[in-house]
Amino acid sequence: MTMEQTEIAARPASAGKRERTKQQNRQIILDAARTVFAEHGYGATTVRDIIRATPLASGTFYNYFQSKEEVYQAMQDETALTIRPKLRDARLQAATVEEFISATFRTFFEFVLRDDVDVRAMRHNADTMRMRMDTPEVVAGFDELREDIEKAIASGLFPPVDADYLMAAIVGVAFEMSERMARRNEADPKAAADFATALFLGGIRSLPHTGAAA
Amino acid sequence: MTMEQTEIAARPASAGKRERTKQQNRQIILDAARTVFAEHGYGATTVRDIIRATPLASGTFYNYFQSKEEVYQAMQDETALTIRPKLRDARLQAATVEEFISATFRTFFEFVLRDDVDVRAMRHNADTMRMRMDTPEVVAGFDELREDIEKAIASGLFPPVDADYLMAAIVGVAFEMSERMARRNEADPKAAADFATALFLGGIRSLPHTGAAA
Amino acid sequence: MTMEQTEIAARPASAGKRERTKQQNRQIILDAARTVFAEHGYGATTVRDIIRATPLASGTFYNYFQSKEEVYQAMQDETALTIRPKLRDARLQAATVEEFISATFRTFFEFVLRDDVDVRAMRHNADTMRMRMDTPEVVAGFDELREDIEKAIASGLFPPVDADYLMAAIVGVAFEMSERMARRNEADPKAAADFATALFLGGIRSLPHTGAAA
């Protein structure tokens, strides 16, 4: 106890540091990394940038991650691990093509809007695609989608189409539309999902007509 | 004297040897940048990398571009300036929805396969970034597509749908599918364009059935 | 426990070893800069020169100063901050014109000889620059002198002369003579101050006669 008092006396104004657990520090770094990577892109982000967005010291970073690369991977994995189960669950419960497609887009657009600011910000910098495409978790998410499409084909739910291209089309529409959606004043994930779903189910002629152009 | 006249006549038209070398060097740097960016991604690429991929001296780079950023933008603009007129021409001649959509994808996929160095380089680098496109020229290309969609709606060619989302969907599918296509052993731009066109015209159920899955 | 108390007590006062090293390194850089600037002149000096004159690593320089310019300014300010109080004290105690002038030159010449590293270094470099002085601290020192002259005029100590020109004359004589003095084998600040004082009090005809020319 004497020692504790000593410590407290020796630290003028660092109250609260004792509260920080290892897990919290790791999360603090991950959150800071997410924000900074999204703002400057992977290449332009320095470890110092991440640390600066943190109450921690530079050396502390290395108690949790070996390098910039590692924290980046961890961050990507965290994102993928959050959305992948959501998407998979949505698809697994689909009994019809409509449900499969609708649930995929609905889940994705809602996730983008509610849980994660990155996907929007990521689009503004040159490293975006790299960030999106190349960590194992993200690639696994794509593979998962293709596999689910293949299963749907096998079970007769889907017609026997090119699963790889269909996956690509879904992914492309999801990312590109989410960016446009996020830029609108009143982002409406349901409307966006309805649009994408109609497109995939019936093509352009099935898309909902806009009031304005009617 | 004949030679002198020749030289005089030649100067304004072909701009002289100096001028030609200058243009060549600029192009050498742009081409090297395209290759290196495609190979390592924007963030991981250094100006030194670009110079190393060139027979030129380091200082020469700075006679043409201020920074990595600037050469990257120039490279994107060059790409956009090449493909935009092709795409616009293709769309302008469209008399039906089918032609509009089909010509867009066909032109894009063929360009990716034939003319674009970086996409070719990407084929050999599974985890390469797709060049992010938001320089003025590229954005103008997107705007052009949306405007053409709006015109098509106004003329009754297209139903009155959300032009912004439709543009995003086309762009997303074009980029994402072109990447998948480029990775295949026998890339077939016609087949890819047919797939995308069928999707946009009639939805999933209109997509061509694959023999394998049939 | 005694040791712990000792540490606690020592921390705020002596600022800890880290803090001490930091101050030392800053001083090491400043001292090296002073020597190198004096030897090569401001323009010919590179940051590398300064670092080389130091046991520190190149990056360490940038932990303390942004540029050559900044370390130069800091160095000048340091000098000005050292000599300004000495000069002001000397003038404040002056009850006569003689004391005012005499004390000013005496203090300046003695400082140059004893305390100022760069002037000492200059002695070994005939064509060294005299550090140009126009950082805020230095200018403030000049202003202080002019103000003290104005006060002396107001109190009747000095005749009502042009204080700005008189200040300039004193400064010019002080700097130029100090340089000549420093180059002599046996620099004698008292003799130099007597010379300048006699000049300012009675003009050329009051200057001490040299034995040689008599």
Add this chain to the structure above:
Amino acid sequence: MTMEQTEIAARPASAGKRERTKQQNRQIILDAARTVFAEHGYGATTVRDIIRATPLASGTFYNYFQSKEEVYQAMQDETALTIRPKLRDARLQAATVEEFISATFRTFFEFVLRDDVDVRAMRHNADTMRMRMDTPEVVAGFDELREDIEKAIASGLFPPVDADYLMAAIVGVAFEMSERMARRNEADPKAAADFATALFLGGIRSLPHTGAAA
């Protein structure tokens, strides 16, 4: 004549280049150097800066000067060669101490104001003293003044004082006062010279009284 026409035809809009003689180009470079050195100081000035202040090409510089150093020396020498004879003439005609001192300051202050913008501008950058002090011509000018003082002592015109210190005092007052003078709205070289002359002849108590403080 045919060739001349050919040349004219080949040069779209370079009229007047034929007029430039070697001597003119040399002078163009010297004048540009004077301006640029005065503005940025010796160290911060690049050969490119000088060329940019010129209608000439970079390669042309090296037809006239070997290096930055050489053009700098030439410029300094030009200045010193202009003012040194003026000063020497003024002193040689002096029959009294008054005339010697008065003519020196009068000539210097008028030169600074009329013929040369450098001396003022030079004071604003760190390399000033170096620029002023160390070219052979400038040093020779100082030596000349000291020699003239020694001759004046030998002839009985001056009392037997320390010629080196007196020279330094004159130089210091001349440069420092010229800077203050140049900053005034209505620079008056006669008044400045009268001030300095009175100081050197009779000390502070002989200085002209200002109306304001009377």
Add this chain to the structure above:
DNA sequence: AATGAATGAGTTTTCATTCAT
């Protein structure tokens, strides 16, 4: 002679990582 782009050595600057405290 004049031109001005190319050169590359040298300088400035950054920043991931280490390590003494």
Add this chain to the structure above:
DNA sequence: TATGAATGAAAACTCATTCAT
């Protein structure tokens, strides 16, 4: 374990000078 200054390899950038035209 936390801290944050030190490190130095590597990247960015400059610029005096050369040389083909």
